[in-house]
Amino acid sequence: MALNLDQLLDTSISDLADLPEFKQPPAGAHRCYFNLSAKEVGGEPALVMNFKVIETLELEVETDKPLEAGDEFDITSTLTNEFGQGLVKSVAAKACAAQGVDPETVTLGQSFEPFIGGEVIAFTGLRVDKKDKSKTPRHFVTLKDIVFDIDAFLAAQEGGEVEQVVEEVKEETVVETKPAPKLGLGLGLKLGAK
Numbered sequence: 638m639a640l641n642l643d644q645l646l647d648t649s650i651s652d653l654a655d656l657p658e659f660k661q662p663p664a665g666a667h668r669c670y671f672n673l674s675a676k677e678v679g680g681e682p683a684l685v686m687n688f689k690v691i692e693t694l695e696l697e698v699e700t701d702k703p704l705e706a707g708d709e710f711d712i713t714s715t716l717t718n719e720f721g722q723g724l725v726k727s728v729a730a731k732a733c734a735a736q737g738v739d740p741e742t743v744t745l746g747q748s749f750e751p752f753i754g755g756e757v758i759a760f761t762g763l764r765v766d767k768k769d770k771s772k773t774p775r776h777f778v779t780l781k782d783i784v785f786d787i788d789a790f791l792a793a794q795e796g797g798e799v800e801q802v803v804e805e806v807k808e809e810t811v812v813e814t815k816p817a818p819k820l821g822l823g824l825g826l827k828l829g830a831k
Contacts, residue, residue, distance in 0.1 A: 660708045661778055662761045663701035666694040668787070671757040673749055678715055684725050686712045686780070688759050697762070710761075712780045728783055735785035758784040 669688035676683055688710050693703030704710075714721035729748040733740040736751055760783065763776040784790045 660704060660710060661763075661776065662688075662690075662704055662708075662710045662759075663693075664697035664762045665701070665703075665760070667704060667759050667761060668692050668694055669757055669759050671752050671755060671759075671785075673753060676713075678713060681715050681717045683713050683715045683721065686714075686728065688712070688757075691756065694758065710778060712778060724780065728780070731783055732785050735789075752785050755785075756787055758787060758790065760784075 667688065668691045670691065672687040672689070674685045674687065676685055690704040690708045690710075691706055696703060712724075714724045716722055716725065725745070729745055730740050732748045732752055733743060736748075738748070740748065760781040762779040762781045764779050765776055
């Protein structure tokens with residue numbers, strides 16, 4: 638049923654939806670629900686990894702504000718270039734490793750299917766947008782790493798193996814951002830608490 642202008646103006650303000658707020662995750666580790674979708678970006682196919690925050694586990698910069706439960710952020714990878722394909726391939730390979738399947742024998746959909754709607758740990762970073770200095774915010778969110786098997790990750794943490802994994806994540810990604818007063822991601826006390 639189409640509303641005319643008078644009916645629309647008689648609608649209660651409280652019946653209208655709130656304006657969705659875009660929240661950019663700070664660099665750090667976030668426990669999230671994971672989902673996927675496909676869309677076109679500029680006429681090109683893209684895969685969108687959606688993360689709905691359960692809690693922020695650790696921040697790279699202590700003074701950053703953690704995300705709140707229910708906040709969402711996306712990582713979009715255009716599949717017509719090697720960077721987008723490379724990110725999707727590396728994330729799919731991690732999903733395959735968590736399942737114990739060979740990435741050469743499953744489809745992209747099969748690699749992600751067991752984790753749709755499930756919990757992951759997303760390690761995010763920020764990359765400066767050098768092309769458009771008028772944009773606000775001026776940073777792109779990057780996915781530095783992702784953990785699909787949280788139980789194994791936490792068990793490795795208890796065994797002291799996580800520091801090595803976190804150091805490898807730090808070394809792999811160069812992030813151009815504002816100077817950080819303290820580089821975090823030690824994943825100390827908060828991750829181990831249940």
